[in-house]
Amino acid sequence: MMSLDGYxxxxxxxxxxxxxxxxxxxxxxxxxxxxxxLLFGRITYxxxxxxxxxxxxxxxxxxxxxERMNHLPKVIFTRTLTRADWKNTKIAKVELKAEIAKxxxxxGKDIVILGSGTIVSALTQLGLIDEYRILVNPVVLGxxxxxxxxxxxxxxxxxxxxxxxxSGLVALYYKPERKGVKK
Amino acid sequence: MKTRKLILFMIISADGFIGSANGQLxxxxxxxxxxxxxIRDLLTTADSMLLGRVxxxxxxxxxxxxxSNPKSPKSLVKFAKWIERSxxxxxSKTLKKADWKNTKLIAAKNDKDIITEVNLLKHTSGGDIVMFGGVxxAQTLSRLGLIDEYRLKMQPVILGKGLPLFKDxxxxxxxxxxxxxxxxSGVAxxxxxxxxx
Numbered sequence: 001m002m003s004l005d006g007y008x009x010x011x012x013x014x015x016x017x018x019x020x021x022x023x024x025x026x027x028x029x030x031x032x033x034x035x036x037x038l039l040f041g042r043i044t045y046x047x048x049x050x051x052x053x054x055x056x057x058x059x060x061x062x063x064x065x066x067e068r069m070n071h072l073p074k075v076i077f078t079r080t081l082t083r084a085d086w087k088n089t090k091i092a093k094v095e096l097k098a099e100i101a102k103x104x105x106x107x108g109k110d111i112v113i114l115g116s117g118t119i120v121s122a123l124t125q126l127g128l129i130d131e132y133r134i135l136v137n138p139v140v141l142g143x144x145x146x147x148x149x150x151x152x153x154x155x156x157x158x159x160x161x162x163x164x165x166x167s168g169l170v171a172l173y174y175k176p177e178r179k180g181v182k183k
Numbered sequence: 184m185k186t187r188k189l190i191l192f193m194i195i196s197a198d199g200f201i202g203s204a205n206g207q208l209x210x211x212x213x214x215x216x217x218x219x220x221x222i223r224d225l226l227t228t229a230d231s232m233l234l235g236r237v238x239x240x241x242x243x244x245x246x247x248x249x250x251s252n253p254k255s256p257k258s259l260v261k262f263a264k265w266i267e268r269s270x271x272x273x274x275s276k277t278l279k280k281a282d283w284k285n286t287k288l289i290a291a292k293n294d295k296d297i298i299t300e301v302n303l304l305k306h307t308s309g310g311d312i313v314m315f316g317g318v319x320x321a322q323t324l325s326r327l328g329l330i331d332e333y334r335l336k337m338q339p340v341i342l343g344k345g346l347p348l349f350k351d352x353x354x355x356x357x358x359x360x361x362x363x364x365x366x367x368s369g370v371a372x373x374x375x376x377x378x379x380x
Contacts, residue, residue, distance in 0.1 A: 002197075002198070003199075004199060004335075004349070004358065004375070005199040005347060005348070005349040005352075006196075006197075006198035006199030006200070006347070017355065132341075134197055136197075136337075136373070138357070138358040138359060138360045138375060138378070139355060139356070139357050139358060140349045140352060140355065140356040140358065141355055142349065142352040142353065142354055142355055142356070146198065147198075148198050148341050148342075148343045149343055149344055150343070151341065151342075151343030151344070152343075153343075154203070154210065154340055154341065154342045154343060155340065155341040155342075155343070156210075156339070156340050157197070157339040157340060157341065157369065158339060158369055159339045159365065159369035159370075159371065162365045162371060164360070164363050168358070168359055168360035168375075169360075170360065170363060170371065170373060172197065172337070172371055174197070174339060174369075
């Protein structure tokens with residue numbers, strides 16, 4: 001989820017501007033149904049781990065999302081956390097590149113990174129992300145944290161799919177253009 | 184009388200920049216289909232232009248030549264002629280004169296001047312006023328809340344750093360997506376208006 005001015009959260013981590021509604025939940029359901037493993041950086045992990053285990057709902061979509069979030073295998077990349085108490089979660093023992101290589105070799109379903117700005121940034125530099133799904137929210141935050149400010153060079157993308165939600169949210173699915181690869 | 188709408192029509196990267204760090208626009212996708220459709224949209228309601236000094240000087244140089252060049256694509260010639268004949272309002276602190284056809288120079292030295300002049304303009308009779316840039320004036324007018332509609336051509340690129348559209352904005356601005364169109368070039372044209380609070 002991104003604001004129109006390129007932030008993934010407000011200056012103090014605010015996420016209240018996310019346009020989450022039933023249509024979005026349908027989208028999230030589809031995303032999680034195709035997921036085999038979830039990846040997180042510490043901040044996003046702590047946010048999710050404090051919410052999903054105890055969330056209760058009568059909404060069938062949210063119920064499914066909750067079930068998936070709690071049961072899917074999860075990997076955290078962190079230099080500081082030594083234990084992760086959320087169900088089915090492990091802390092990556094090897095560094096980013098090696099862990100991703102391992103996961104890509106063993107996994108059949110998608111490896112999905114939610115939030116996790118620092119991880120996305122690092123993985124982008126390594127050229128290890130296969131698809132970016134940027135959800136542009138109809139809001140300008142004015143300030144906040146951006147995911148890509150440490151990019152060494154611009155990232156050229158190819159739009160492969162898009163979806164416009166009634167809330168004004170726009171999902172843009174991009175694949176990175178690889179150097180030397182024919183478009 | 185209906186207030187005239189100020190429309191900003193610019194390219195933007197997926198991460199919110201309207202220029203790369205050195206002001207380059209070389210990351211813009213050239214797409215004939217896209218420019219034809221979006222310009223046609225624009226010209227149905229817009230009948231004048233607002234611009235800052237830098238863009239004015241660039242336009243005054245490039246567009247008359249484009250209009251008279253027999254090699255120019257037809258759609259561009261049409262657009263060039265529209266630019267030539269349409270009223271142009273140039274906001275500048277420093278320019279002493281603006282000689283291009285149908286151009287009015289507005290001396291706006293500070294935020295207060297800009298707000299006054301833009302509001303005056305919006306209360307004259309006429310159609311929508313379009314701004315194609317430049318970066319500085321777009322940033323200023325956006326910050327001052329003077330832009331009524333943002334028509335952003337989101338390019339399939341993440342720049343990481345650059346010149347942001349929404350610079351020095353105080354607090355949040357909620358928007359309403361009023362239209363969107365995706366092109367085969369990968370450009371997503373997104374039209375936003377300010378949401379009613």
